[in-house]
Amino acid sequence: MSTILITGGHSGIGLKCVRQLAAQGIDLVLAGRNPTHLELAASSIRSGAGVKVAIVEMDVSSLVSVRKGAAQCRQMIESGSISGLQAILCNAGATFRGDATYTEDGFELTFATNYLGHFLLVQLLIDSLEGDGRVVFTASGTHDPDTADGKFIGRAVRPDAFALAKTGLDGGKPLPGGTRYTTSKLCTVLHAYELDRRLKVAGLSISSIAYDPGAIAETGLLRDLPGPARALIGSPPVRWLMRRMGLTLGDLTQSGHALADLATGKDFGSGRYYQWKDGVLGETRSATMSYDEELAQALWRDSKTLAGVSPDEEPDCLK
Numbered sequence: 001m002s003t004i005l006i007t008g009g010h011s012g013i014g015l016k017c018v019r020q021l022a023a024q025g026i027d028l029v030l031a032g033r034n035p036t037h038l039e040l041a042a043s044s045i046r047s048g049a050g051v052k053v054a055i056v057e058m059d060v061s062s063l064v065s066v067r068k069g070a071a072q073c074r075q076m077i078e079s080g081s082i083s084g085l086q087a088i089l090c091n092a093g094a095t096f097r098g099d100a101t102y103t104e105d106g107f108e109l110t111f112a113t114n115y116l117g118h119f120l121l122v123q124l125l126i127d128s129l130e131g132d133g134r135v136v137f138t139a140s141g142t143h144d145p146d147t148a149d150g151k152f153i154g155r156a157v158r159p160d161a162f163a164l165a166k167t168g169l170d171g172g173k174p175l176p177g178g179t180r181y182t183t184s185k186l187c188t189v190l191h192a193y194e195l196d197r198r199l200k201v202a203g204l205s206i207s208s209i210a211y212d213p214g215a216i217a218e219t220g221l222l223r224d225l226p227g228p229a230r231a232l233i234g235s236p237p238v239r240w241l242m243r244r245m246g247l248t249l250g251d252l253t254q255s256g257h258a259l260a261d262l263a264t265g266k267d268f269g270s271g272r273y274y275q276w277k278d279g280v281l282g283e284t285r286s287a288t289m290s291y292d293e294e295l296a297q298a299l300w301r302d303s304k305t306l307a308g309v310s311p312d313e314e315p316d317c318l319k
């Protein structure tokens with residue numbers, strides 16, 4: 001028996017993914033910030049598929065909460081109530097329009113939610129993964145400033161972790177919400193690749209993969225838009241137009257199932273970027289900046305400082 005931990009698995013793409021994993025007989029840990037929502041999803045999966053589904057309260061925008069949630073996962077593994085982890089799916093994410101707002105740790109909310117919390121989670125749980133385990137990061141095609149996806153809501157800027165975390169600024173200029181989102185996703189892809197390189201140097205067979213599910217209007221990601229605007233974005237004429245503009249369109253169910261495939265399938269390489277596009281899950285190039293190893297190393301080093309990863313917490317394999 002194996003277990004997969006996912007953030008944001010009680011809704012949207014994550015929920016489609018976990019239903020597919022449960023149908024394969026895989027036990028689950030759903031991590032999220034609202035226990036009522038988590039339990040609703042968990043109980044419907046348990047009764048439908050007969051697998052174990054544990055829930056862990058975790059607000060990924062809060063370092064304290066990520067630490068508590070990771071400790072709870074470790075305790076469940078040590079007590080034998082769940083098996084060791086086959087995969088960690090860093091899937092939770094959100095967009096925040098308007099002016100930047102800050103978490104209790106003092107970090108810009110988009111950077112903290114989409115990137116920094118998951119960075120810490122991986123540090124804390126990588127050594128709970130099985131030998132051939134996997135980390136999959138739900139990124140976004142919008143991370144690439146040179147594509148239509150990347151230009152659509154605001155081109156990602158070259159990430160400087162301290163500037164992004166502390167001020168949400170780029171060279172003293174406030175970043176709009178779209179750019180904060182796309183830049184946090186660029187950080188996610190850089191993280192996935194740097195993790196892969198470090199795992200390889202350590203001689204481990206754990207894989208690290210980045211994923212773009214494509215644009216999907218029916219999830220909660222656009223929840224702060226008025227209902228009619230969301231319906232319009234999801235309508236066939238607008239989807240046709242978006243495709244004509246060169247945007248990568250996802251499909252809620254199939255993009256969720258593709259995330260499940262990435263978590264368990266055999267044919268996916270570590271340190272790669274996969275995209276769900278036109279009904280096919282395929283490997284593709286990510287942003288030019290995402291291959292910049294110096295940038296990735298600086299982001300890793302600064303993220304460790306920002307997340308307050310202590311020498312005791314730092315896993316040996318990632319030192």
Ligand SMILES: NC(=O)c1ccc[n+]([C@@H]2O[C@H](COP(=O)([O-])OP(=O)(O)OC[C@H]3O[C@@H](n4cnc5c(N)ncnc54)[C@H](OP(=O)(O)O)[C@@H]3O)[C@@H](O)[C@H]2O)c1
Nearest residue numbers: 008012013059060061091092093140214215216219220221
């Ligand atoms: N939909 C798209 O077009 C699209 C395209 C590319 C990439 N993505 C990425 O796909 C992933 C899943 O998004 P989705 O489209 O399925 O939207 P969604 O339905 O809103 O799912 C996002 C999930 O993240 C969780 N989450 C948000 N903030 C959190 C926090 N601080 N702590 C813990 N959990 C938190 C949400 O939980 P709550 O219910 O508590 O808010 C929710 O379960 C995200 O990373 C998103 O960026 C989406």
